[in-house]
């Protein structure tokens with residue numbers, strides 16, 4: 001399937017070169033529009049954000065694990081508010097510092113023990129495990145056992161893989177559901193499996209919440225009870241439907257939360273570390289910046305310390321630019337006919353923004369294939385200010401999307417990336433394995449991953 005996505009992108013880019021910045025393909029009952037131009041993306045997503053804020057309805061009748069498809073209509077705003085105002089709000093994200101530190105320490109221990117015999121380490125599985133452990137803690141409010149994390153990972157992967165296999169087939173569902181019946185059935189089975197894994201965790205949290213927050217105990221447990229995503233979902237009232245969410249809907253939303261954050265963040269982390277292994281002078285420069293802030297300390301770098309590291313931020317931004325975890329945004333639905341730069345984008349059309357292409361556009365980025373964090377330190381790109389990754393004033397790249405439907409996990413993702421990259425470089429020197437060059441070839445899965453995952457020597461730094 002990844003070949004189809006890569007092929008689709010290649011064909012679209014050749015169309016763009018011949019036909020101009022907006023391409024409309026008339027598949028199924030409505031048109032599919034592809035936009036690769038920065039300023040048009042800005043006009044659409046930021047200036048006409050409300051019109052571009054819909055999601056196309058799911059064709060498969062399975063309530064795919066997207067807020068958009070499970071709750072098509074206005075409900076997404078309430079759910080989104082729930083995400084951004086509650087669990088992903090900066091103050092809440094900060095309240096999970098202890099969880100981040102716990103996950104980091106487990107990862108450092110693991111890398112240390114694996115590096116003991118000088119064998120090279122395959123890091124991606126560890127990154128995935130770490131990100132999922134962190135998000136699962138935020139989701140269910142508890143540190144889960146190793147085997148529970150593995151079960152969640154397997155169940156999420158099954159859904160993702162069948163979803164990736166069936167997503168392009170959404171274009172003509174009436175036929176594809178018959179022709180590709182086996183794939184549809186696989187998707188349904190994968191979703192049942194996910195329910196079997198997540199529902200016990202949701203019920204366990206519900207029970208705990210009821211017990212701990214029951215009358216009289218509320219005050220006593222207020223300090224030790226840290227709000228989880230499931231808590232906010234259990235409390236949520238859908239005003240239009242005048243009811244709480246049911247278990248299946250909560251499973252969909254938890255799965256979106258876990259999927260949305262796990263793959264994207266660990267993929268980005270792997271790409272960044274791969275570039276630091278490939279370009280040791282960048283790693284060294286980053287280490288020296290960290291050393292300047294940390295001095296002779298042997299401690300873990302704290303979240304507040306990250307604010308003093310501008311080169312670290314540049315490395316993370318360059319990683320997201322050069323290797324955007326997604327090549328396309330999630331599809332947007334247009335709520336009414338809209339004219340963009342003389343082109344009509346029709347109501348109900350599905351609009352896709354070619355995020356990967358924008359970040360590699362030579363009109364905007366000098367020598368775009370090179371990994372050069374310094375470009376984010378130059379005053380040209382920042383206009384003297386911190387680079388605005390939300391694209392609110394101007395879009396130069398949009399790895400998290402832009403406008404009203406921008407990724408609600410942006411703040412959490414940036415913090416996690418900075419925190420993990422900084423600490424991984426602070427505690428270890430990352431070295432190339434003799435005879436194995438770091439291969440930056442891409443492979444399209446749910447995110448764009450390394451075709452040959454990173455293998456590195458991870459050597460503890462002696463202090």
Ligand code: HEM
Pocket residue numbers: 067068080135256257258260261262264265268325326328329330331398399400401402405406407408409410412413
């Ligand atoms: C490097 C990490 C990440 C990247 C590159 C990324 C990227 C994106 C992109 C491109 C979108 C689609 C925006 C659009 O439609 O225009 C999105 C949506 C979303 N992301 Fe992220 N994301 C990341 C991390 C996270 C994290 C940590 C979470 C939460 C725990 C998260 C949760 C979501 C959700 C729930 C949506 C759907 C929002 C909606 O439909 O309104 N993401 N993300």
